Amino acid sequence: MSSVSPAAAPARRSGPGLFRRLVRHPLGGVSMLILAVVVLIGALAPWLAPFDPSATDLRMILAEPGPEYLLGGDAAGRDILSRLLVATAFSLAGGLLVMAVAVTVGLTSGLIAGYYGGFIDAAGAWFTALTMSLPSIIVLIAARSVMGPSMWWTMAIFGLFISPVYYRVVYTSVRSVRNELYVDAARTSGLGDARIIGRHVLLAVRAPVILLMSGVIAAGIGMQAGFDFLGLGDPTTPTWGQMLNEGFYNINRSSNLVLWPALVLGLTTIALTLLGTALRDELEGTGDKRHKAASPWALDGEVAPLLDHGDAPAGEALLTVRDLAVAYPAADGYATVVKGARLTVRRGETHGLIGESGSGKTQTAFAILGLLPQGGKVMAGSVEFDGEELVGRSDAQMNRLRGSRIAYVPQEPMSNLDPSFTVGHQLTEPLVKVLGMKKGAAKERALSLLAKVGIPDPQRAFDSYPHQLSGGMAQRVLIAGAVSSHPDLLIADEPTTALDVTVQAEVLDLLRDLQEELGMAILIVTHNFGVVADICDRVTVMQKGVMVETGATRAVFEGPRHEYTRALFAAIPQGAPRAPLPGVASAGSLGAGALR
Amino acid sequence: MLSFVSRRLATGVGLIATLAVLTFFFLQFGVSDVAQRIAGQQAGPDAVAVVEERIGVDRPVLVQFADWASSALTGDLGRSWFSGQEVTEAVMSRMAVTVSLAVGSVVLTAIIGITLGALAATRRGWADRAVQFLAVLGQAIPGFLLAMALVLVFAINLDWFPATGYTRPSDDLGAWALSITLPVVALTVGSIGGVAQQVRGSMIDAFERDYVRTLRSRGLPRRSIVFQHVLRNAAGPALTVLGLQFVILLGGAVIVETLFSIPGLGPLALNATSQGDIPVVMGIVVVTGVIVVLVNTLVDVVQAWVNPKVRLS
Numbered sequence: 001m002s003s004v005s006p007a008a009a010p011a012r013r014s015g016p017g018l019f020r021r022l023v024r025h026p027l028g029g030v031s032m033l034i035l036a037v038v039v040l041i042g043a044l045a046p047w048l049a050p051f052d053p054s055a056t057d058l059r060m061i062l063a064e065p066g067p068e069y070l071l072g073g074d075a076a077g078r079d080i081l082s083r084l085l086v087a088t089a090f091s092l093a094g095g096l097l098v099m100a101v102a103v104t105v106g107l108t109s110g111l112i113a114g115y116y117g118g119f120i121d122a123a124g125a126w127f128t129a130l131t132m133s134l135p136s137i138i139v140l141i142a143a144r145s146v147m148g149p150s151m152w153w154t155m156a157i158f159g160l161f162i163s164p165v166y167y168r169v170v171y172t173s174v175r176s177v178r179n180e181l182y183v184d185a186a187r188t189s190g191l192g193d194a195r196i197i198g199r200h201v202l203l204a205v206r207a208p209v210i211l212l213m214s215g216v217i218a219a220g221i222g223m224q225a226g227f228d229f230l231g232l233g234d235p236t237t238p239t240w241g242q243m244l245n246e247g248f249y250n251i252n253r254s255s256n257l258v259l260w261p262a263l264v265l266g267l268t269t270i271a272l273t274l275l276g277t278a279l280r281d282e283l284e285g286t287g288d289k290r291h292k293a294a295s296p297w298a299l300d301g302e303v304a305p306l307l308d309h310g311d312a313p314a315g316e317a318l319l320t321v322r323d324l325a326v327a328y329p330a331a332d333g334y335a336t337v338v339k340g341a342r343l344t345v346r347r348g349e350t351h352g353l354i355g356e357s358g359s360g361k362t363q364t365a366f367a368i369l370g371l372l373p374q375g376g377k378v379m380a381g382s383v384e385f386d387g388e389e390l391v392g393r394s395d396a397q398m399n400r401l402r403g404s405r406i407a408y409v410p411q412e413p414m415s416n417l418d419p420s421f422t423v424g425h426q427l428t429e430p431l432v433k434v435l436g437m438k439k440g441a442a443k444e445r446a447l448s449l450l451a452k453v454g455i456p457d458p459q460r461a462f463d464s465y466p467h468q469l470s471g472g473m474a475q476r477v478l479i480a481g482a483v484s485s486h487p488d489l490l491i492a493d494e495p496t497t498a499l500d501v502t503v504q505a506e507v508l509d510l511l512r513d514l515q516e517e518l519g520m521a522i523l524i525v526t527h528n529f530g531v532v533a534d535i536c537d538r539v540t541v542m543q544k545g546v547m548v549e550t551g552a553t554r555a556v557f558e559g560p561r562h563e564y565t566r567a568l569f570a571a572i573p574q575g576a577p578r579a580p581l582p583g584v585a586s587a588g589s590l591g592a593g594a595l596r
Numbered sequence: 597m598l599s600f601v602s603r604r605l606a607t608g609v610g611l612i613a614t615l616a617v618l619t620f621f622f623l624q625f626g627v628s629d630v631a632q633r634i635a636g637q638q639a640g641p642d643a644v645a646v647v648e649e650r651i652g653v654d655r656p657v658l659v660q661f662a663d664w665a666s667s668a669l670t671g672d673l674g675r676s677w678f679s680g681q682e683v684t685e686a687v688m689s690r691m692a693v694t695v696s697l698a699v700g701s702v703v704l705t706a707i708i709g710i711t712l713g714a715l716a717a718t719r720r721g722w723a724d725r726a727v728q729f730l731a732v733l734g735q736a737i738p739g740f741l742l743a744m745a746l747v748l749v750f751a752i753n754l755d756w757f758p759a760t761g762y763t764r765p766s767d768d769l770g771a772w773a774l775s776i777t778l779p780v781v782a783l784t785v786g787s788i789g790g791v792a793q794q795v796r797g798s799m800i801d802a803f804e805r806d807y808v809r810t811l812r813s814r815g816l817p818r819r820s821i822v823f824q825h826v827l828r829n830a831a832g833p834a835l836t837v838l839g840l841q842f843v844i845l846l847g848g849a850v851i852v853e854t855l856f857s858i859p860g861l862g863p864l865a866l867n868a869t870s871q872g873d874i875p876v877v878m879g880i881v882v883v884t885g886v887i888v889v890l891v892n893t894l895v896d897v898v899q900a901w902v903n904p905k906v907r908l909s
Contacts, residue, residue, distance in 0.1 A: 126614075132840070133611050133888045134881065135847025138865055142619065142877055145869035146626035222738035226851045229740050230866060248744055248855075251752065258744070266737055273736035371809050395818060403815020410813075415806040420828045420904060429824075430814040465904040481814060 021282045028278030031271035038268050042089040049082035053238055062254045072256045074246055084260050087238045091221055091265070094155040094239065098220025099213055101159025106166025107209060111197060113167070114174025124171065128164040136161045140227055149234040151224065158223055162216060169208045177204040207283045214279060218272035225265055240265040297327055297379050303340035307561045309551025312538070315346035318521050319368065319489055324381035324391075326360070326367050334379075337363045339545035341381065343523075345489065350515060350522045352536035352553065354529065354568070360545040361525045362411075365491050368523075369408055370398040386488065403434045407482035411494040413474035417466035423477050424462035427484065435485055449480040453510055472503035476510070483514055490515075493525045508534055529572060533557065541565045604896055608889030612882060616668070619881045620661050623874050630872040634677060651677045664878065673882070674875040676868075683879035686864065691883055693762065694853065694860035697776060698845040701783040705845075706838055709788045713795025713834075717803065718822055727796065731789030740851045743782035747855070750778060760857040779852045786848065787841040794837040798830035805829070831902045839895035843888055 022028035041048065051069075061077040071080040113121040139161060140154055147153040177183060177200060186196050221240075227233065228241025235242070240261040247257030303323070324341035327334040338360040345351045355361050366372045368383050370393060383390040385401065402408075410416040418426060424446060431442035443462075450458035453476040466474060475495065482490055492511065496504035512535050515522055526532060532539050532553060540550040541562065549562040560566045631648040632639065639647075648654040652663070664674060673683035716727035751759035757778050763771035802808065803826060811821050850862035857863075861880060868876035 129607075129611055130614060132843060133608075133885050133892075134615065135843055135850065135884065137847040137850050138880065138884060141850075141865050141869045142623065142881065145872055145877070146622060218736065225738055226740045230851060230854050232866070232870075244741070244744065251748065255748075258748070262741055262744070266741060269738060270733065270736040273732050277732055366809075369813055371812055374804065395812075399815045399817060401815075402813055406813075408810065408813035410806060410810055412806060416810040418807045418811065418825050418829065420902070421825070426811075429820075430811075430816055433817070433820060434815040467905050478810065481810075485815075 018282060022275075022278055025278040025282060027274040028282070031274040031278065034267055034271040035275065038088060038264065038271075039092060041085060042092040045085040045089040049079075049085045051079040051082040053082040053086040054078060054236075062250070062256075065256070071260055072254070074243075074250075074257055080243075080257065080260060083238050083243060084264065087240050087243055087261065088264060090151065090237045091224060091239045091241075091268075094151055094224040095217040095221035097152065097155040098159040098162070098223075099217045101156050102163040102166055102216050103209065103213070105160055106163035107170055107205070109163070110167040110170025110205075111174055111201065114171040115178060115193065115197060115201065121171075124164075124167055128167060131161050131164050136223065137227065140223070141230075141232065144232055149232060151228075151234050151237045151239065154227060154232075155220060155224060158220060162219060165212060165216065166209065169212065170205045173205045173208060174201050177201050211276070211279050211283055214272045214276040218269045218276070221265070221272070222269055297334045297336070299325060299336065299339060299380065303546050304548060306340075306342050306547050307549040309549075309555045309559075309561070311552045311555050312344070313346070315349065317344050318347045318386055319343070319345040319523070320382075320384040321364070321368065322382045322384070324364065324367060324383060325379040326363050326372065326376055327379045328375050328377075336379070337376075337545055338367065340547065341367075341542070341545075342547045343540055343550075345521050345523050347488070348515075348519050348521055349537045350512075350524060350535050352532035352539040353523060353525045353542060354527060354532055354539055355542035356527055356568075359542045361527075361542050362493055364542070365408075365493050365523070365525050369402060369406065369491060370395070371408075399434075403430050404485045405487055406489045406491065407485065407487035409475075409479050409482045409490065409492040409495045412498045413471050413478055414466065414498075416478055417469075417474055419466055421465075422462070423464050423466065423469070427462070427477070427481050430481070431484060445484060446480070449484050450477070452514075453477070453480045454506070455480075472499055472507070475499060475503075475507055479507070479510060479514070483518060483520070486518055487520055490520050490522045491525070492522060494527070495524065496531060497526075497528075511535065529557075529568070541568070600900065601893060601897060604893045605889070608893060612885040612889060615885045616665070616878065616882055617661075620664065620874075620878060621657070623872075623877060624657055626872055630677065630874075633871070664875075668878075668882065673879040676876050677873050678871050683875050686876065687861070687879040687883045690859060690861050690864050691887070693858060694846065694849045694862070695887065697779055697783065697849045697853070697858070697860065698842060700776065700780045701787065701845045701849075702838060702842050704780060704784045705787045705791055705841060708784070709791030710795050710834060712788065713792040714799060714822070714827065716792065716796040717799035717826075724796070727792055731792045734785045734789040737786070739782055739786045739848045740855060742785055743779065743852050743855050746778045746782050762856070762858040775856075775858075779849075779856050779858060782852055783845050783848050787845060790841060791834060791837050795830055795834045798833045799826050802826040802829045828902065832899055835895055835899055835902070839892055842891050846884065846888070 023032060055078065057073065057077040059077065061073060065072040069079045069081065071084065074080055074083065109120065109124050113124040136158060140158060143157050144154060147157075180200075183196060183200050186200060191199075224233075224239060225241035225244065228239045229245045229248070231245050233239055233242045233245075243261040244258060244265070247254075247259075247261065250257055321341050321343040324338060325336060326338035326341075327336040329335075341360070341364045343351070343353065343364070353361050353364065363372070363376070366376070367378050368385075368390070370390065372378070378391050381391065385406065388401075390398070390401075417423070421429075424443065427446040427449070428439065428442040431437045431445060432439060437445065447458045447462060450461050455461045455473060455476055461469065461473065461477065469477065475498075479495070482492075490511075495511065496507050499507060508531065511522060511524075514520075522535075524531065524536060536553045538551065539553045539556050541548050541556070541564065543562075543564045549556060549560070549565050556565065557569075560569060631644045631651065631653060634651070635643045635647045645654070652660060655663075667674065671684060673687065675682055676686065712727045712731070716724040747759050751757050757774055758771075761775060763775045765772040799822075808821060808825065811825060812818075846861075849860060850865060852858075853860040853862035854866060861884070864876065865880050867873070868880065
């Protein structure tokens with residue numbers, strides 16, 4: 001097996017699976033076949049070569065391919081085929097030497113620097129910076145003036161020069177592993193450093209080290225070919241670069257000389273690079289796996305009926321979701337995350353959508369907005385907003401509703417503001433581009449909104465970048481942005497979860513005030529009964545992708561019908577929650593010691 | 597900001613000093629017979645001694661270095677041992693040619709690489725696969741091999757461009773453009789791939805960010821999200837790659853210049869090292885180091901301008 005391919009041999013160590021998977025990978029299989037042939041030729045070159053690669057024959061100078069010299073003769077009357085075979089051996093050996101030096105130096109220093117830090121760490125960083133401040137070819141040329149034209153020295157120095165590639169990868173992996181709990185555990189249980197490095201740390205750097213191998217070999221071969229192409233090579237070790245040099249400067253006399261080495265060199269570096277891509281796909285699972293569902297999507301199993309308290313007021317339905325199903329492509333078919341979403345939000349009401357994490361609440365919200373993450377798709381059901389069907393609409397069609405009639409407040413305030421733009425820019429951009437306001441008017445509106453959501457110094461917030469705001473401030477900014485268009489429906493996805501307890505209450509108060517003022521409907525996604533009790537008129541309970549119970553908040557709290565709803569109540573630490581007082585809900589003291 | 601830049605420059609000066617010291621003492625191993633070569637093989641010991649005294653290698657190495665360093669600080673890099681030409685002048689005039697090749701390639705790389713990367717990230721599907729394949733291919737083929745193919749096809753067979761030689765832009769702008777087209781293309785092809793892949797990766801990454809969803813929820817058209825928000829956030833990593841590419845392109849230029857007989861740094865470096873012309877080699881190393889440090893600092897400054905977090909902290 002040692003004669004397969006330079007990168008395949010070490011790759012096999014990481015388990016029998018990888019090699020087989022590589023062969024099956026479309027790029028991996030082909031490139032490994034090419035490399036196998038090239039390596040075989042290189043390894044057997046001394047026996048395969050029909051002539052002494054440096055024996056000259058005056059009769060054969062620039063000879064055409066013929067029975068004696070199968071690929072013809074070069075400018076000195078040497079057999080091109082023999083030279084090509086021997087050059088293959090030397091070129092590959094050079095590439096492997098580069099890789100060996102780079103791995104040895106980079107891995108060792110990276111391990112030591114990453115594990116112990118200190119002096120080696122500083123020296124490593126310094127050496128890395130040094131190698132990046134000078135093109136390597138200049139170093140190699142300078143080294144040649146000292147070492148002479150030795151291919152081995154040149155390649156060893158190049159290996160040293162690109163060892164920081166390994167150093168940095170190993171260093172970062174070791175740094176992150178070093179602080180892992182299991183390494184701490186190993187250390188406290190008395191394992192020596194050598195054992196820890198061998199057992200835990202090496203395991204962590206194995207994949208990236210293998211991953212870089214084929215690229216480093218390709219870089220070594222390419223650099224050596226370029227170096228020798230400049231005529232700097234050692235004539236006693238013929239390489240592809242030297243043959244190209246001779247061929248290129250005799251191009252007017254014969255184009256034969258260039259063809260073969262160019263072909264072999266090009267094929268080898270391409271195969272190595274493609275092998276690197278295949279390795280990355282297999283080791284990191286980044287492959288472009290085009291999803292072919294084994295079977296078309298189908299809803300598996302019955303969807304449980306919705307227990308409706310039947311106490312809905314006669315108000316006009318603004319949003320009606322019927323039997324909505326959302327699925328993502330998975331290894332074998334589909335993963336259906338929402339199976340039967342059923343929901344009605346009336347004008348002006350605050351509707352709570354409650355369920356534990358992973359129950360599909362957020363996915364339902366994204367599906368309504370038409371903002372499902374990559375891969376997610378609405379498979380069945382309908383979403384009707386103010387009489388219009390939203391499922392199947394294009395992005396552009398959805399944009400006629402989003403940001404004007406339907407708005408969204410996200411869960412995590414900091415990651416939902418673009419770090420590269422000021423708050424003011426992010427607030428005014430949609431006002432100008434979507435609502436068609438003038439810049440000055442948009443700025444005025446934004447400032448008054450910031451004041452309205454309770455930001456003490458609106459102008460300062462307007463000029464700030466997101467990282468200069470606190471989480472609570474950022475959430476207020478996002479709410480200001482969401483309500484800036486006076487929407488009919490505001491979808492708030494866990495708007496208080498990421499905030500401090502005191503800030504949570506303020507944000508809920510703010511939502512309530514805004515609702516009273518603007519008369520919009522709010523669909524609030526939450527896992528917190530306190531939030532529901534605090535501000536929701538009605539509530540729908542979701543379990544494992546299905547809505548199981550819906551009704552007026554008070555009715556559901558007083559007489560939960562579904563066992564899951566009862567289980568949720570039972571899980572609240574203080575015991576069963578008290579029903580909220582009628583009227584403006586602010587008396588909920590349930591889950592809600594958490595709130596006030 | 598000012599202290600940020602000066603800190604970067606100070607590190608750079610330290611790097612260049614290290615570079616100079618290492619190179620100088622490393623090169624000492626190769627100069628044993630340089631005086632003999634300058635004087636000629638037939639020259640007797642007396643003549644060689646005269647040469648040794650003239651170029652100063654008869655003094656202790658440390659004295660030589662101190663001497664070199666103190667005049668280098670004033671901008672005087674000495675004279676070539678072989679041609680007697682002033683090193684500062686020789687390196688600078690040739691560096692101008694090499695840097696113009698590298699800058700041309702970086703600009704071309706940036707334009708094409710960012711366009712292709714953005715295309716791959718926004719269209720996905722077959723466009724994505726095509727860009728990725730081309731990127732890998734471009735990186736895989738050694739630059740000089742491509743340069744050679746370009747010469748064979750476009751200069752020798754089709755005769756559209758001059759195969760070798762260089763016209764100064766001050767002499768004839770059109771001829772200059774023609775003379776650097778093939779070298780710049782040869783240099784650029786290899787570096788486009790890296791930039792395109794980086795732009796693609798960081799744009800796809802940016803697409804998945806929460807703030808993109810929130811911007812979409814506010815009804816902003818996809819086009820303005822891509823061109824303003826996603827591209828702006830992907831710009832940082834792309835800039836870093838472009839900065840690295842510049843150093844790689846400087847190195848590539850050495851080979852490509854030799855191939856196209858362009859009087860840049862490459863041929864000078866080859867000549868000087870094969871002769872053991874230490875002052876010239878030192879000059880090349882130091883001036884290259886200075887340029888790289890300047891470019892890296894420039895990249896950092898632009899980085900800070902793009903990323904408010906860096907700028908304001």
